[in-house]
Amino acid sequence: MIGDITYIIEEYWPLLLEGLKNTLIITAVSYAIGVALGLALALIRVYGPRPAAAAVTAYVEAIRGTPMLVQLFIIYYSLPAFGIVLDPLTAAIAAIGLNSGAYQAEYFRGAISAIPRGQWEAALSIGLRKWQAVRHVIIPQTWRVALPAMTNELIYLLKYSSIAYFVTVPELVFMGKYIGSKTYMYIQVYTIIAMIYVALALIASEGMARLEKKLSIPGISVTTPRQ
Amino acid sequence: MGEVLRVENLWKSYGRHEVLRGITFSINEGETKVIIGPSGTGKSTLLRCINLLVRPDKGKIFLDGEEITRPGVDEASVRARIGFVFQHFNLFLHLTALENVMLGLTKVRGLPREEAERIAKEALLSVGISEDLWRKYPAQLSGGQKQRVAIARAIAMNPRLILFDEPTSALDPELIGEVLKVMEKLAREGMTMLVVTHEIGFAMKVADEVMFMDEGRIVERGPPEEVILRPKHERTRRFLSRIWELYDLGVQR
Numbered sequence: 001m002i003g004d005i006t007y008i009i010e011e012y013w014p015l016l017l018e019g020l021k022n023t024l025i026i027t028a029v030s031y032a033i034g035v036a037l038g039l040a041l042a043l044i045r046v047y048g049p050r051p052a053a054a055a056v057t058a059y060v061e062a063i064r065g066t067p068m069l070v071q072l073f074i075i076y077y078s079l080p081a082f083g084i085v086l087d088p089l090t091a092a093i094a095a096i097g098l099n100s101g102a103y104q105a106e107y108f109r110g111a112i113s114a115i116p117r118g119q120w121e122a123a124l125s126i127g128l129r130k131w132q133a134v135r136h137v138i139i140p141q142t143w144r145v146a147l148p149a150m151t152n153e154l155i156y157l158l159k160y161s162s163i164a165y166f167v168t169v170p171e172l173v174f175m176g177k178y179i180g181s182k183t184y185m186y187i188q189v190y191t192i193i194a195m196i197y198v199a200l201a202l203i204a205s206e207g208m209a210r211l212e213k214k215l216s217i218p219g220i221s222v223t224t225p226r227q
Numbered sequence: 228m229g230e231v232l233r234v235e236n237l238w239k240s241y242g243r244h245e246v247l248r249g250i251t252f253s254i255n256e257g258e259t260k261v262i263i264g265p266s267g268t269g270k271s272t273l274l275r276c277i278n279l280l281v282r283p284d285k286g287k288i289f290l291d292g293e294e295i296t297r298p299g300v301d302e303a304s305v306r307a308r309i310g311f312v313f314q315h316f317n318l319f320l321h322l323t324a325l326e327n328v329m330l331g332l333t334k335v336r337g338l339p340r341e342e343a344e345r346i347a348k349e350a351l352l353s354v355g356i357s358e359d360l361w362r363k364y365p366a367q368l369s370g371g372q373k374q375r376v377a378i379a380r381a382i383a384m385n386p387r388l389i390l391f392d393e394p395t396s397a398l399d400p401e402l403i404g405e406v407l408k409v410m411e412k413l414a415r416e417g418m419t420m421l422v423v424t425h426e427i428g429f430a431m432k433v434a435d436e437v438m439f440m441d442e443g444r445i446v447e448r449g450p451p452e453e454v455i456l457r458p459k460h461e462r463t464r465r466f467l468s469r470i471w472e473l474y475d476l477g478v479q480r
Binding site: 116118119121122123124125126127128129132136137140141144217218219220 | 278280302303304306307308309310311313315316317318319320321330331334335364365366367380381384
């Protein structure tokens with residue numbers, strides 16, 4: 001078994017590396033989209049005019065109520081009917097990013113509603129305009145409250161990025177399947193792939209833990225201290 | 228001495244509950260007026276109306292002769308001219324004491340950082356917050372320190388008027404004194420102040436006028452020695468006798 005694993009790594013490392021690269025690209029870009037979209041949606045839902053807030057709610061419910069794979073297929077296979085043709089990688093990033101945006105909107109909304117009402121009133125009372133109060137008082141506190149949930153989301157996305165396989169993006173799982181079909185050593189290949197995911201997840205969670213620590217302010221962060 | 232604030236026939240109700248029922252008074256420059264009265268009688272709502280956090284149903288409010296309750300008024304610029312000190316301090320939790328005072332100076336007044344810092348430090352020193360506390364976050368300060376930082380945040384903006392909403396009610400008894408002392412100093416230095424409080428000792432010392440509010444109306448008003456020591460109205464007497472009871476128990480024995 002060990003011998004097989006070393007053999008696969010020695011023989012196929014360029015493919016594994018290419019797969020790793022694509023997995024990282026999908027994860028990083030869709031996460032960034034998810035964070036930006038999620039924060040924007042949460043702010044609209046909390047502070048926006050009622051129709052806009054209702055539209056956000058509908059979006060969140062639609063995304064949460066359908067499988068991510070279906071969303072990916074709609075983007076990849078159905079959008080061309082409307083003249084929008086995306087390459088597999090872009091389609092995967094769009095699907096995962098839009099999906100994550102809906103989930104993160106909920107995390108951020110929770111974080112915003114955890115900020116005491118008095119913070120908002122104090123911000124207005126010194127003469128800040130509403131958008132300034134959001135920018136200088138609400139958002140800096142939102143990050144800090146939402147960080148633990150954001151860490152979870154990053155690790156989810158790392159693993160969900162594998163659905164890009166279904167639209168033929170050569171990411172880790174895709175490469176695993178390919179190498180498996182060449183060598184008939186499926187168990188060994190998927191063991192390697194699994195170990196790569198675990199390593200990435202550990203790195204991600206450690207990185208986010210450091211970020212949390214760096215941003216932590218006495219009295220705000222709701223994180224349970226890590227041992 | 229010009230008139231800084233005038234409130235004319237202010238009404239506000241939440242559903243069927245009438246919180247304010249025709250409040251009228253004014254404050255001249257440099258005056259300190261104190262509002263006392265049982266809880267739930269609209270004192271906080273009145274302050275919130277003046278600061279435009281709550282819209283009154285009827286009536287007008289003037290700041291320096293300008294009607295601030297008219298439609299289309301620039302609320303933020305009005306609020307920038309009125310300081311507000313909250314019962315629960317409401318310091319910005321993610322900012323240090325110094326940054327709390329600086330935020331309005333840089334973002335509202337548009338001052339450069341260095342100047343904002345200079346003004347903020349001056350304001351903090353004036354309320355007795357020394358340099359060792361400037362970099363502390365609200366969670367690292369005592370209640371009295373938090374409230375003094377909040378007062379510094381208000382005065383740094385050089386407001387025309389500061390509203391105090393029960394500024395000592397959330398404090399441990401031994402911390403009340405330091406906050407009242409700062410407020411007394413402010414009043415003596417000529418700051419125009421409207422203070423909702425149960426601290427009748429403070430009212431006796433610095434108030435130019437005491438107004439007793441009950442059920443949405445100003446029931447009685449006058450110099451502190453009259454309203455507090457010789458109240459004419461039955462409801463004022465009942466309220467004050469309860470306050471005196473507390474004083475007797477707490478202070479003498």
